[in-house]
Amino acid sequence: MTATGPLSGIRVLDLTSVLFGPYAAQMLGDWGADIIKVEPPAGDTWRYTGVFRNRGMSGQFMAVNRNKRSLALDLKHPDGKAALARLIPTVDALVTNVRPAAMARLGFGYEACAKLNPRLIYAAATGFGQDGPWAARPAFDEIIQAASGLASSIGSDEEPAFVPSLIGDKICAMAMVGAVSAALFRRERTGQGQMVEVPMLETIAGFNSIEMLGGHAFDPPIGPTGYKRMKNRRPVKTKDGWLTMLPYSGDNWCAFFEAVGRPELSDELGVRDPVLRSQNIDKIYDRMSEIGPTRTTAEWEQLLLRLDVPHTAFAKLTEIGEQPHLAAVGLFAEIDHPTEGRIRQARPATKFSESPAGIHRMAPHLGEHSREVLREAGLSDAEIQAAIDSKAVGVA
Template sequence: MTQTGPLSGIRVLDLTSVLFGPYAAQILGDWGADVIKVEPLTGDAWRYTGQFRNRGMSGQFMAVNRNKRSLAIDLKHPDGKSVLQRLIPSADVLVTNIRPAALARLGFGYESCEQLNPRLIYAAATGFGQDGPWAKRPAFDEVIQAASGLASSIGSDEEPEFVPSLVGDKICAFALAGAVSAALFRREQTGTGQMVEVPMLETIAGFNSIEMFGGAAFEPPIGPIGYKRMKERRPVRTKDGWLTMLPYSGENWCAFFEAVGRPELIEELCVKDPVLRSQNIDKIYACMNEIGPTRTTSQWEELLLRLDVPHTAFARISEIDQQPHLKAVEMFTIIDHPSEGKVRQARPSTRFSESPAAIRRVPPRLGEHSREILEEAGFDEREIEVLLNGKGMALGS
């Protein structure tokens, strides 16, 4: 199979499950890496979460496990351990979200893997930094949203709210893919591997602090914490729907209020001065909510496009593949899966002009590539049969 993408030639052992780790490994696969998904004999738990045509192949699982081959082994079984030990010397990257202490007990902590392959990039997707008191705690997206302050930012200190999306896992997946790429670059310079850790709590807390520190970005604080503008921003109701419109610069605001026949608001709300405009932002957005219902969504879009004011109508998630820009760039594609039929997925969004990312492999069935991977690792037919009979691994159907 033709390899494409800037990571072509890189082999990744993916010892992850559910979302954070698998999504990071899929990004590396989209970027050209040969990703071997090492699964327990029961499979990644994410295989059974959400809707599916066939058990073990849910849409959610397939969304983060394309461009991978599946190897099903039992790492608690001596035979399963021997397989992974044979694979590690040929790998460039090992990605895991198994808790570090548990993986070390199995014999695959960083120090053990480094002895097998000094060039290995050992990437640990953790919930909490392993040098902190919460190192051994289990972590899920809602736990991280709560502990990082993100839920407080979305709601309030008095009544926090979760983002209705697994944003912590997905943001951290991009951070992990970037960290692995950086470590691979350093290896090209030095010839040696290293351990990379991306802890969810620290990553999301830092991500959230950028604008949410507010006045607390200074010591001592010079104002309240938080970003008031985000609290005031709301979808604007139009005559027949909803719109987001975000005049941004002083020129934008002046042009906007002139065009809607409210020029007096330019001076009244001090929109020319960025500092005073920020102080009046709640009043400004209140005026926009009053003005919104005077036009239809399409009338607003025609006007705002002419004024060069940032805006868009709201896309329904049920119709997201028909959003005009996304449809034009063919963001969503239909792939033909041999057992699951036609499957809709988002293509890789990152563009590489000389080494394009691509969907090369459909999401694998459990253990689908076990024999193929063992043969590549140098196992002969007799050894493979012994492994199968010993119950330390499984072949896919």
């Protein structure tokens, strides 16, 4: 398919691996950009992580590397470096999660790349801001969850706990997409390229602080950290399953307790006053756990829809494609990959009325597009073959 997203016509060099950088680059590709994924001869390590039918094409890899072309380059080989240097002037942006000091040693730090292409948006996905003492440290999702306070807010200061998802990588990827898009917009106005840095620790610490600083949002602190309602949220057991429900105003709560035959709870729990309601949220959830098993999930949904109370049954991961709303909007697409067979992926969720995002290219095999990308950069067939023979370039 032809890319139709709002970034159609933009070319991006994707020098990233694993999740943070590749997911960001994929979103740019979903929005129409031509993404050239530059991989080492052994490939992105994410290719081999998780479940796969064929080695090097795991489901996790394919989930964040569609809408890309793969170019395998050995950037420690002179011919590999020369090939990348030929590519840089042809692109609009370069995204990398190689540590900046290592990129500089390779000869592709920001200053060197800006000389090759002054209009380049050079986006660095880093673990820690490069103006801080941890600049050179390696970082992974659990490191960031720990250092940002996120693990403490999920568990407690005494016993922290990790979110069982690579949430730091994925949140930072979304921040990277916004940053690259904003920098491209400024370049269209000024003609100037620039360096963009998205540090994981700072991004997640700021993200987590919105509600979790609590009383420490004031100086001096006027209360404890954390957000009590978040700590007390829990699923409600029904007669035949699980539900979450959240009456959201005093009137909503009163109507709910009236409908379930417990009108006295409105005064007992102070639900009309938002401050009292927040203070009593643990007691409210205790009452909800008593009330929940009196009806089936379907009966609860019928009542809560009538009262206009926000709610939903819990979706199982094994059945997420059948979740009623997601099934109706067709979020999960089933696609025939030319070598990996039938695969299931979430399509781009963001909608553009005049320039729709979409899946127009399957996740590539390592080096699948090496020849065509290098031809586009101006290398002759003889030069490309020589680089392949010297092992500086890999082909599928």
